[in-house]
Amino acid sequence: MDRIPEGRGRGAQKPRETATRIVSAGRDPAAQHGFVNTPIYRGSTVLYPTAQDFLARKARYTYGTKGTPTTESLEIAWSELSGAAGTVLVPSGLAAISLALLACLKSGDHLLVSDSVYRPTRNLCDTMLRRFGVETSYYDPLVGADIAQLFKPNTRAVFTEAPGSLSFEMQDIPAIAAVAHARDAIVLMDNTWATPLFFPPHARGVDIAIEAGTKYLSGHSDLLLGMVSANERCWKDLRATFDATAFCAGPEDVFLGLRGLRTMRVRLMHHQQSALAVAKWLAARPEVARVLHPALESDPGHAIWKRDFAGASGLFSIVLKPMPEAAAHAFVNALTLYGIGASWGGFESLAIPFDCAAFRTATKWNPGGPCVRFHIGLEDVGDLTADLERGFAAMRQAVDAAA
Ligand SMILES: Cc1ncc(COP(=O)(O)O)c(C=O)c1O
Numbered sequence: 206m207d208r209i210p211e212g213r214g215r216g217a218q219k220p221r222e223t224a225t226r227i228v229s230a231g232r233d234p235a236a237q238h239g240f241v242n243t244p245i246y247r248g249s250t251v252l253y254p255t256a257q258d259f260l261a262r263k264a265r266y267t268y269g270t271k272g273t274p275t276t277e278s279l280e281i282a283w284s285e286l287s288g289a290a291g292t293v294l295v296p297s298g299l300a301a302i303s304l305a306l307l308a309c310l311k312s313g314d315h316l317l318v319s320d321s322v323y324r325p326t327r328n329l330c331d332t333m334l335r336r337f338g339v340e341t342s343y344y345d346p347l348v349g350a351d352i353a354q355l356f357k358p359n360t361r362a363v364f365t366e367a368p369g370s371l372s373f374e375m376q377d378i379p380a381i382a383a384v385a386h387a388r389d390a391i392v393l394m395d396n397t398w399a400t401p402l403f404f405p406p407h408a409r410g411v412d413i414a415i416e417a418g419t420k421y422l423s424g425h426s427d428l429l430l431g432m433v434s435a436n437e438r439c440w441k442d443l444r445a446t447f448d449a450t451a452f453c454a455g456p457e458d459v460f461l462g463l464r465g466l467r468t469m470r471v472r473l474m475h476h477q478q479s480a481l482a483v484a485k486w487l488a489a490r491p492e493v494a495r496v497l498h499p500a501l502e503s504d505p506g507h508a509i510w511k512r513d514f515a516g517a518s519g520l521f522s523i524v525l526k527p528m529p530e531a532a533a534h535a536f537v538n539a540l541t542l543y544g545i546g547a548s549w550g551g552f553e554s555l556a557i558p559f560d561c562a563a564f565r566t567a568t569k570w571n572p573g574g575p576c577v578r579f580h581i582g583l584e585d586v587g588d589l590t591a592d593l594e595r596g597f598a599a600m601r602q603a604v605d606a607a608a
Contacts, residue, residue, distance in 0.1 A: 224470055230286060231463070236274070243275050275463070279292075287401040291434065291435060299431070303333075306393070308413065308447075318330055321370060322366050324564060342355060350380040362392070365378055365381060396411070396415065412438055418432050418465075423462065423550065424472050426551030473518055474516070479519065480521060480579075480581035481517065484500075493524070495523065499514070520549050521579060524572040524574050528600070531607060533576075537558055544556075556579050559577070561576075
């Protein structure tokens with residue numbers, strides 16, 4: 206045991222580079238009998254040495270819902286990577302969105318939400334939050350500092366997501382945060398696309414950041430998990446809301462999250478590189494009108510992305526030239542390496558058709574052709590583009606059949 210330095214990882218001086226920090230953050234082998242990883246602690250009851258200790262809740266861990274060494278490892282690591290005062294772990298990304306909003310809203314408040322937000326976030330606002338007396342207004346994701354005009358005296362929070370779900374509009378988070386903070390409002394962000402590795406949320410003005418750990422933290426499409434991190438301003442309220450709801454994640458999922466964390470940076474770099482290669486390949490195709498990917502110079506959000514982000518992940522969309530929807534479906538159906546499914550961030554590629562027109566309220570979604578969202582996985586890029594060729598051949602056949 207004495208060959209294992211005391212307190213390495215936790216509390217030790219932090220190494221500087223992210224690649225190093227992501228390996229060591231939240232780990233304390235000395236506290237785990239020398240084993241590299243914090244194991245799965247399963248438990249409800251925590252036993253106290255005396256009645257007095259029990260009444261005073263005098264213990265390192267007090268109850269299963271409030272935290273274990275396993276959950277604490279991921280919370281510490283995520284806070285360190287996010288530059289947060291604290292993090293809580295919840296059972297899914299949507300649970301993270303729910304908890305974050307519950308932590309900062311009350312009846313009578315007004316909430317501003319980007320029109321390009323993940324659709325279930327809208328559902329939460331339009332149903333449950335409305336029922337609890339919170340009014341939501343949707344805003345153009347490109348609004349920037351002009352969001353000031355949408356504030357009401359009771360506007361309590363601004364919900365952002367960059368880039369937008371499906372449609373990839375880039376939001377000017379620092380400009381929105383400056384306006385919100387001048388009015389004492391809280392800024393929330395769904396940072397699932399970039400992760401804190403590519404967008405340090407709290408350093409850019411976000412008070413409460415949400416991550417669907419289901420995506421890149423997991424990396425293997427085999428778990429559901431959410432993280433909510435907060436800066437000093439909002440941490441106390443976030444933690445109090447977590448304790449009040451006991452909205453806690455399961456120990457196996459947290460363990461898998463910790464396991465995924467150690468390789469998340471390496472995977473993200475690979476997703477980024479392959480997605481950019483496929484996006485550029487698609488941009489040169491005659492069937493494609495536009496590629497919606499903020500890391501491409503042609504993208505309207507590129508300047509903001511370049512200023513604020515350190516990278517891009519594996520998710521982007523395309524707008525096809527005008528053609529029957531059936532032809533776009535034939536394209537997706539003909540792909541053999543791209544699964545047709547919603548939850549992304551795993552090692553595998555995905556492709557889904559989408560149309561935002563039905564649910565946009567502050568902006569019009571009229572891209573001029575059918576749209577497809579891709580997640581580019583860890584497969585060989587040549588194989589992925591060859592598969593897309595197959596899809597385009599099926600698309601041409603469907604177009605010809607419809608003519
Ligand atoms: C941007 C974004 N946020 C949140 C979520 C929700 O994550 P979960 O599936 O874990 O609820 C998703 C899921 O697709 C997402 O795409």
